[in-house]
Amino acid sequence: MHSKTEATHIDSRLSLQPLIAVLRQMIREGKPGAAALYAPLLARLDARPELLRPLQSPKELEPHRELADTLLSTLFPPGSSATEDLYAVAVPFSHETIYASVPFRDRFIVNDDHCIAEPDRSTATGIARASQRMAYNLILRQFYGWDLPAQAASVYPFEDRDSGLTHYLELKLDARFAEVSVQEGFELPTDYMVQRSLDIDDLRSTFPLEHFCFEGLVVINVDDVTSEQVISEIKNTLLNVRAFSDVSVYDELQRHVQTFLGLPHVTVGITPFFRIKGHYHFSELHYKNSLLFRNPEVQAQRAAVAARCAVLFAGAPGPLLFSTVTPRDGEHIELLPYYYNQGARSLILCPLTCDDGQLIGLLEITSEVAGYLRYPHLSRIQSAVSLFTLALEKSIEALAQEIDRTIKEHFTAVQPAVEWKFTEAAFQYLEQSAHDEESASLPAISFRDVYPLYAQIDVRNSSQERSTAIRRDLEEQLQSAHDVLQAAGRTEFPLLKAARFKITQYLAAIHDNLLSDDEMQIYDFLQDEVHALMEHLRAAKPELAGTVDEYLNSIDPEKKIRYRHRRAYEESITRINETLDRFIDKEQAHMQKVYPHYFERYVTDGIEFNMYVGQSLAPDIPFHELYVSNLKLWQFTLLAKAALLSQVLEKRLPLPLRTTQLILAHSVPISISFRRKERKFDVDGAYNIRYEIVKKRIDKVHTRGGERLTQPGTVAIVYSQQKELHEYLGYVEYLRSEGLVEGEPEYLDLEELQGISGLKAMRIRVHYQEHAAGNTQRAEKGGMRREDTHGEQGREAFAEGNIEKAGK
Known part of the structure; x- marks a missing residue:
């Protein structure tokens, strides 16, 4: 068969010869079992020479259908099921199939012409591009010896004919059994390997596909990746949620959940419980997408209903399934009549809770058909609950910050390390305004491939x-x-x-x-x-x-x-924070001179701080990963010195309080974007969401032995990769030589957190001696260098100096 596909203009011919040649080669190489399996088949093929040359049409296979199917079946593993798996063999770069499993024919072949029907223009264009790239790979493999794949894979949405739901299928095209020939009149360039690249436009101009012909066959395998793809889509949708009043976002989420569960007749809602500074805040704006608050009776007693939900899920913290909802169910669970009166006959309620167990919302899935929702659906949706929880947490935090900013009329100052980016954005905005003020908008402010460093110093048992x-x-x-x-x-x-x-x-x-x-x-x-x-x-x-x-x-x-003891507590907290805050500011100023980086801190009952460093933050200054290692060592040193400071300070406080120190190791660069509403930088993209989740959940983490990870007088480092441990062990050796830490590290497995598993930790003691206190004043008066913390006198003098400065 000779065909030319309209989308890619690729000449192709069906030929069984490349596959037959591979089978012969396997026999010659003595592959175990090859001769027994394939020799009789090849003998039958040799008796039919008409099958050994390029075929003018797949119809020429029909008189030899049994023999052709036997040959083509060797392309698929013995475990493949012709009634369950999706696979086919096609003419190279053509829609016409010559062999296909039953499910493949049912899904992709509409008529009896053996041609694959593409669902839409977008998918057809994507497949054409993938095929075109694969064609160029075959040319470069065959004529230039380049080690390029002869396969292509891409994910496409397909609408299920029965349910109308979107399924995501990964199409894998394998052209290893296709050969390329050059048509007469075209000469291949002899020096392409030296001068050219894999740029698609360059390939088109150098190797016009109309001058090539492809003979053989292409193997097609299809995998259903709906679950993985929908989870990713839900992540992306939730990451873009700015307000839980956006109806379009919920329409999109509902489609995703329907696809994820494989149920087209469900309705999805989220009921948020915005509890800020101890009070519930209710707004019609935030309940447009709530199923529970559509009930007029609920709207009249919102606070009471929110309290009932909290009580219900305090006793049953996991998702609840009501496969069939009846009027009598209200005798046991007060919420059910509200849903029943709105037409719900089958219901799943998933509590969205913070790490402290506080209920911040409900994910609601209902159907008007009794028995429609069952336990397999409950099990499946649980894997997505943490995503909704995180999005709701972020929304509540944003709302709290917005309220606080409105009250205080607060504006966060721009840090020098990123001021240039804000200046650039403001300039572009002014430029747009000069041309068209109404359509002018501030451009997005983001930084790609930056390395995050996170640490916290927390007052132990402050509450x-x-x-x-x-x-x-x-x-x-x-x-x-x-x-x-x-x-x-x-x-x-x-x-x-x-x-x-x-x-x-x-x-x-x-x-x-x-x-x-x-x-x-x-x-x-x-x-x-x-x-x-x-x-x-x-x-x-x-x-x-x-x-x-x-x-x-x-x-x-x-x-x-009476306020004596509480005043002592508050003065102690304030003294710790002021001392550590001043110390960190001083140390941070020195590090900014080494390489510019973004630094932000939050002061509550202790201090937590984020740092980001990378080339995109300082495009005019050459970047090297050594700067990341330098910041990590500085951060580790800083926390060890902070522990020393707090231990010395403890004896001066009205109420003795101690601090714990924690570092989150993360060796992979991420992207951050400035959120204008929150006036802060946040991680960008679904891939980086795990880092943000871990940050939120490690402050109170316990070891598998039940002990709190963070302990006074120590620095704990949480990590997930072994190479991160090795890196920090090197820093431990250095800090031990500097007299800042002592003893051997403890290696700890951490409890599983919601949505996170596999975290480990290392913990090391800070070196401190009580009897050094008497030498403090002498060491300070003797003139201690800033970085000198060797020996008991040096450590004590360092601490005393910083405490005295903080008190002034």
């Missing part, structure tokens, strides 16, 4: 210490108030006796377990009732004036509560 401080203040104030009321003795004022009774109850509650509701009741009681009684006693009983004044002097005059 627990804060709660303890509050409890001690309340206990002391209640006891003091009780003493004053007791001193008042018997009186005809019944409120005094009632107040003493309440105080006794509240002291018992504090000793048992102080809840937030109890805390607020005690505050109200002390600020209102007790304070009024004290004012009354001072006026009514002059003999108690001194005792009452003693009580009043022990409390904050504005807040009317």
Whole structure:
């Protein structure tokens, strides 16, 4: 057969000879079993010389169909199923098949003409481009000896004829059994290998395909990659979510989930629970795509329904399947009637929860057909739940930041390392505005292939210490108030006796377990009732004036509560943060001189900071990966010194607090983009999403032995690749020689986190000696160099110097 495909203009002829030649070669080389398998077949073919030359039409195979099918079946593994697998053999670079499995014929061959029907123009163009590239590879392989693949693979969407859902199929074309010949009148260039490249336009002009002919056959294998592709599509869609009010985004997500589950008749919704600074915030804008909040009854009691959802999934934290929803189900689960009244007869509810267990939303999948959703669908959707959770977390964070910025009218200053990029973007915007102000828009600000470095210094048990401080203040104030009321003795004022009774109850509650509701009741009681009684006693009983004044002097005059222990806690946190913040700023200024990089930090109960470094951040300064290694060593050194600082500072604090140090090792470059709404840089693209997930989830991670990874007096490094461990072990040796760390590293396996597995950690102790404290002042006065931390005197003097500077 001689054909010329319209899309690629490739001349081709069907020939069995290349395949027959391969079988003969296998027999000559003595491949095990080749002679027994193929010799009888080749003998039968030799008896039919008409099959050994190029064929004018596939119809010439029909008289020899059994023999041809036997030959072509050798192209596929013995385990291939003609009734399940998708495969075929076709004329080179043509749509016409000569051999195909039953599923392949059912899906791709519409009529009985053996021709593959392409689903749409876009797919046809993609296949044509892949075929064209493969044709050039064959030319370069055969005539120039280039080691190029004779295969091509690409993923295309195909609509399922029965369900109407989009399936993603990977088409793999194999042209190893095709040979190339040059038509008369065309001369191949002799020096192409030296002068040319694989640029497709260059190949077209150098090797016009109309001057070549391809003889043989092409093998086609098709794999269904719908699950993998849809997960990727969901990632990309969720990464582009800016607000959960975007209806078009939900339409797209619904199509993806329908395809992922293989169910065309499901409806998908997300109900977010925006809880910012302890309060739920409800807005119709954010509930356009919620199925639950479409119910008028739910809208009237949104906070109560949100609380019911939290209770429901506190006891059952995993997804729930209600294969068949009936009116009576509401007797057990209060949410179900809301869905039933909207027509849901089959339902899956997936809780979207933070690492601390807080419910931030629901992923809802419903159908009007009872029994439509079953356990296999529940199992499948669970692999995508973490993506919805992360997107919702990011949306809530963005909303909180937007509220905070609106209140404070805050604007984040641009760092010098990236100021040039913002200047460039602003210039382009002004240029556009000069031509057409209405259509002008700020260009995207992004940096490709930058290396991320993440670390955090956290105050150990800060929440627990804060709660303890509050409890001690309340206990002391209640006891003091009780003493004053007791001193008042018997009186005809019944409120005094009632107040003493309440105080006794509240002291018992504090000793048992102080809840937030109890805390607020005690505050109200002390600020209102007790304070009024004290004012009354001072006026009514002059003999108690001194005792009452003693009580009043022990409390904050504005807040009317005792604040001694909490003030000590807050002053200690502030002192730690200010000391470490100033120290990091000073060290960071030195590193910016080595190579410009982006640096940002966040201060809460401790400090966490991100760094990014790469050529795209400083295009005018040559970049080398040595700068990355240098920053990693600096970061490690910085955390070791920060641990030393906090250990020395601990003895000076009103409330002794300790810090933990953590580094996330990541050796693969990523891309970041500036998010204008959040006014910060964030990772860009689905491939980098794992890095962001790990960052969010390692601060409270435990080892498989149940111990918290981060411990005071140590630096912990989380990694996932063995080469990252080896790199940091080299840094450990150096820091040990510098006297900053001691002992042997601990190697730890970490617990599996939501959506993340396989993390490991190394932990090393920071070198610190208590008896060095007495030498502090002498070492400081003696003039300590900034980088000198050798010996106990050097380490202590380094710490003292930074603490003193932070206090000024």
